[in-house]
Amino acid sequence: MNKLTGFIQEIKSCDDIVQISIDIKGEIFTSLILSSNEVYKIGQKINILFKETEVMIASVSSKISARNAFICKITEIKNGEILSSISFDFYGDKIVSIITKNALLDLNCKENEEFMWFVKSNEISIQKV
Numbered sequence: 001m002n003k004l005t006g007f008i009q010e011i012k013s014c015d016d017i018v019q020i021s022i023d024i025k026g027e028i029f030t031s032l033i034l035s036s037n038e039v040y041k042i043g044q045k046i047n048i049l050f051k052e053t054e055v056m057i058a059s060v061s062s063k064i065s066a067r068n069a070f071i072c073k074i075t076e077i078k079n080g081e082i083l084s085s086i087s088f089d090f091y092g093d094k095i096v097s098i099i100t101k102n103a104l105l106d107l108n109c110k111e112n113e114e115f116m117w118f119v120k121s122n123e124i125s126i127q128k129v
Contacts, residue, residue, distance in 0.1 A: 001049055001050070001051060001052070002050050002051070002052060002055065002095050002096060003047050003048070003049050003127075004024045004029070004047065004048050004090070004093055004095075005024070005045065005046070005047050005129065006022040006023050006024030006025070006029065006045075006046065006048065007022065007023050007043055007044065007045055007046070008020055008021070008022055008023075008040055008041065008042055008043060008044045008046060009021045009022060009023045009028065009042070010042070011040055011042065016034055017032060017033070017034060018032070018033045018034075018040075019031070019032055019033075019121070020033065020040060020126060022046065022048055022126075024048070025090075025091040025093075026091075027070060027090075027091075029048055029068050029124060030067045030068060030121045030124075031048060031121055031122075031124040031125070031126055032121045032122045032124075033126065038126075038128075040126070044128070045129045046126050046127060046128055046129055047126070047127040047128075047129055048124050048125065048126055048127075049124070049125045049126075049127055050119050050123050050124050050125065051123070052085070052096045052097060052098040053098050054119050054120070054123040055095060055096065055097035055098075055117050055118070055119050056097065056099070056117070056118055056119070057086060057097050057099065057107065057109070057115050057116060057117050057118075058107075058115070058116045058118070059107065059115065059116065060114055060115065060116055062116060064116070064118060066118040066119065066120055066121075067121055068118055068119045068120070068121060068124070069116055069117075069118035070090060070116065070117060071114050071115070071116050072088040072089055072090050072095070072114065072115070072117060073088065073089050073112060073113070073114055074086055074087065074088060074109060074110065074111050074112065074113055074114075074115055075087045075088065075089045075094070075111065075112075076111060077104070077109060077110075077111055079101055079104070080101065081101070082100060082101055083098055083099070083100060083101060084098070084099055084100070084101045084103075084104040085097070085098050086098075086099065086104065086109060086115075086117075088115070088117050095117060097117055
């Protein structure tokens with residue numbers, strides 16, 4: 001599980017949907033929460049959590065619709081028979097993506113190269129610190 005710590009910057013709600021913007025090391029992550037009974041406040045310290053299987057990657061020049069998209073250096077690649085694990089350095093924190101080995105080969109990823117990683121807002125969970 002990927003875990004980053006930051007502070008709530010903005011909260012928007014409409015009906016049963018809450019959109020929370022979180023500042024993590026100067027980068028803004030967005031989380032969409034459905035029907036939350038939790039009370040969050042601007043400036044509150046929180047963790048965001050998301051599965052390695054929810055982290056997608058793309059070349060630096062790719063255009064995507066995900067708001068949580070960041071360009072970082074690949075620090076490690078581990079290949080299995082079917083799946084590959086790609087680690088990124090996000091301002092000193094390790095972010096891991098698990099994709100198929102075939103997808104990794106198609107993207108021609110290499111360690112120490114910059115690639116984009118992203119995660120959809122609805123795949124990010126929030127944890128109070």
